[in-house]
Amino acid sequence: MFDFKNRDFDILLLGLVLIMAGIGVAAVYNSSSIYSLETYNNSMRFLKFHVIYLLVGITLMITLMHLKPSFVRKLVYPGYLLGLAMLVAVLLPEIGKEVGGGRRWISIHGFSFQPSEFCKYMLVIYIAHFLFRKEESMRNFWVGVFSPLLVGGAYVGLILVEPDLGTSFLVLAVLLIMLFVGGARVVHLLGVGAVAIAALAVAIVNEGYRMERITSFLDPWKDPFGSGYQAIQSFMAFGLGGIYGSGLGNSSQKLLFLPQAHTDFIFSIIGEEFGFIGVMTLIVLFLMILARCVRISMRAENCFSRNMVFGFTALITLQAALNMGVAVGLFPTTGLPMPLVSYGGSSLVATLAAFGIILSVSRFSVRER
16 A cells, blocks of 8 residues: 555655645745634634645655555556545535535535535546546547546536536546547547537536626626626736836735635735736746646656646646736636735645546656666
8 A cells, every 4th residue: 555665655746735835835825814804803813724724734744755556556446436425515505504595615613625626636636547548449439538438428417517617627627638548539529619618608607607607707896896806806916027026925915905815816015016927936836737747747657647647747736827827807707816926724734635646656767778
């Protein structure tokens, strides 16, 4: 189950992850202190919880670093069923916790967590196992596309019911990317993509708040004090930051002007305080993490490990790109936190756990002769 002798893991990736986590600690405190003081009369409330989640996540990452990838594959089916059970349980009034009209959290004795943050990684592990078993049959529509989409669609549908359109879109996108890399025919995936876009359009039109997000995305100045307020304040943050930024702690938008500054829009606060240079530094760090993960994926010892690492990498980097894109106005608001940086215990712990498995795979990579 565990291998403590082989310590030849990717030390550069580990260092990059810890650097990003450290930036997250500073960014969460800096962006949440005023809001926390006004709301809870404690400027360090969010920081304390974030540090606790970070320590739990790092402990889990270090533990999973020593877990053999072959043992992870043995947990494919129990993990998938556990994820399915959690996504069903969160919809039950007796178990799921409703906040802001959404039922996305499970609360047990005062402790709450968001199942979808863990389940999306469980699904990636299942699909990686599927691609490993069906590598020779991926050109067949029923085997290579319909079957995995049926299994993955159960996760996507349950997440959509919560409702969490952003996460469901992210999971579906990563699922299609993994099938493409796994050898599925492009024409089949394009057909599925067209159906998914049509279903997405129906889901948006049928919910007023989603349609409002689209209209405010297209023209935030049409309702500058309503649906467009958050986007406009985010733009102002980047504008005030300029090239060099206003300096650490000098953000004006965190003074209750920009809602969700420590979660969905933490990138905007970083842009205001550290400017274009700080924004590009953060992007470069994510690109370096992407490069190391792709390298590990390409050198993995088998198809299962390769696809699993690739799926984790796609999930993390696409979520980071969507979060940044929302902050600068490229995408409508999705509600997705920035991995390793934004406040959010479930996201932070799940992401660090995923990196733990990636680092485990790096210890068993095929070495160049």
